[in-house]
Amino acid sequence: MLEIKNLRLTYAGADAPAIDNLSLSVPDGTIVTLLGESGCGKTSTLRSVAGLETPDSGEIFIGGQAVFSGAGAVVPPYRRQIGMVFQSYAIWPHKTVFENVAYGLRSAKEPRTVVVERTTWALSTVGLGDFAQRSAALLSGGQQQRVALARALATRPRLLLLDEPLSNLDAKLREQMRFELRRILKDLGITAIYVTHDQEDAFVLSDMTALMNRGRIEQLGAPNDIYQRPATRFVAEFLGQSCRTEGVVRGLVGDRQMVDTPLGSLACLSARTFAAGDKVIVYVRPEELQPVEEASEGQAVSLERISLLGGVVDWEGLAGGVRLRGTVPTGTQIANHLVSNRPEKLTVSIRNARCVPA
Numbered sequence: 001m002l003e004i005k006n007l008r009l010t011y012a013g014a015d016a017p018a019i020d021n022l023s024l025s026v027p028d029g030t031i032v033t034l035l036g037e038s039g040c041g042k043t044s045t046l047r048s049v050a051g052l053e054t055p056d057s058g059e060i061f062i063g064g065q066a067v068f069s070g071a072g073a074v075v076p077p078y079r080r081q082i083g084m085v086f087q088s089y090a091i092w093p094h095k096t097v098f099e100n101v102a103y104g105l106r107s108a109k110e111p112r113t114v115v116v117e118r119t120t121w122a123l124s125t126v127g128l129g130d131f132a133q134r135s136a137a138l139l140s141g142g143q144q145q146r147v148a149l150a151r152a153l154a155t156r157p158r159l160l161l162l163d164e165p166l167s168n169l170d171a172k173l174r175e176q177m178r179f180e181l182r183r184i185l186k187d188l189g190i191t192a193i194y195v196t197h198d199q200e201d202a203f204v205l206s207d208m209t210a211l212m213n214r215g216r217i218e219q220l221g222a223p224n225d226i227y228q229r230p231a232t233r234f235v236a237e238f239l240g241q242s243c244r245t246e247g248v249v250r251g252l253v254g255d256r257q258m259v260d261t262p263l264g265s266l267a268c269l270s271a272r273t274f275a276a277g278d279k280v281i282v283y284v285r286p287e288e289l290q291p292v293e294e295a296s297e298g299q300a301v302s303l304e305r306i307s308l309l310g311g312v313v314d315w316e317g318l319a320g321g322v323r324l325r326g327t328v329p330t331g332t333q334i335a336n337h338l339v340s341n342r343p344e345k346l347t348v349s350i351r352n353a354r355c356v357p358a
């Protein structure tokens with residue numbers, strides 16, 4: 001278990017803290033991603049956990065042990081039992097794959113038999129069992145990434161920290177490695193923090209995602225929860241494209257907030273319950289707009305643009321003064337109608353919207 005409490009870190013000369021009163025609990029065996037734009041404090045948080053930065057205040061506990069406390073306790077990095085994997089793999093090209101992975105164990109002065117046993121285990125865990133004696137210079141990008149992971153796993157860390165480890169891989173390999181990495185970490189029951197600016201990395205890999213903004217966590221939750229029920233404007237706008245409008249809460253029906261908007265009364269998912277009369281910002285995602293045949297069942301949209309993108313036909317238009325953008329799967333009747341007839345009007349029903357405090 002990793003526990004971060006009220007962590008604050010301000011770099012010398014900076015106007016604002018890089019980490020601003022951040023608290024986070026990571027239960028054993030859980031993969032948490034820190035997701036956010038460049039400069040939001042992800043790497044600073046990771047480096048503080050590793051002991052590579054000294055925060056101004058707060059506390060960090062690993063497995064119940066205080067490894068940092070503003071009050072004085074500081075455990076040096078090499079005694080925190082942490083494994084790290086970075087974007088740059090730091091592979092020695094002139095050494096063999098085995099020697100690259102064995103490095104951490106040799107530095108820790110582990111006996112020879114332990115070095116051989118753990119290195120062999122780590123290489124087979126990442127699928128490089130047959131590559132032990134190969135020169136590291138002859139590995140592909142994906143294989144180098146596995147070596148870096150094996151090196152971190154070989155020391156049997158109680159916590160694994162990964163900083164954008166897939167960002168140097170091409171798109172296809174990256175997609176494959178996400179699944180693979182998750183499978184390995186889950187099979188081993190490893191507790192991990194994964195830093196990324198890529199929403200897909202975060203969603204595929206993690207049990208919990210912490211979306212960060214300006215050194216703080218805006219929202220922490222299972223990927224599906226934060227996608228379905230964003231808590232703030234920042235979260236709603238970070239997670240994909242949406243159309244935005246304003247509304248006033250009318251009440252609650254089941255687990256949906258009914259909100260009066262220029263697009264009519266919409267059923268909204270939300271992270272919290274609002275009171276009738278509360279002002280909210282309402283977001284509508286493209287996939288939530290369903291074209292319908294009956295004008296009485298939906299909103300009339302004046303279409304401005306229809307584009308065939310490949311798997312989807314993407315359209316944009318105005319309804320009730322609100323700009324809407326939606327997609328329909330290519331090849332469906334409605335998609336064929338849109339691209340062949342280029343209609344000026346479309347009627348759409350809005351399945352779910354999302355609302356956050358205004």
Ligand SMILES: Nc1ncnc2c1ncn2[C@@H]1O[C@H](COP(=O)(O)OP(=O)(O)OP(=O)(O)O)[C@@H](O)[C@H]1O
Binds near residue numbers: 036045
């Ligand atoms: N060594 C440093 N000295 C001064 N300022 C720093 C230092 N490292 C980071 N910062 C600043 O602290 C803030 C947070 O940086 P951090 O690297 O933690 O963000 P990040 O979310 O990991 O971004 P990226 O994805 O670009 O690595 C940024 O404003 C950055 O410019």
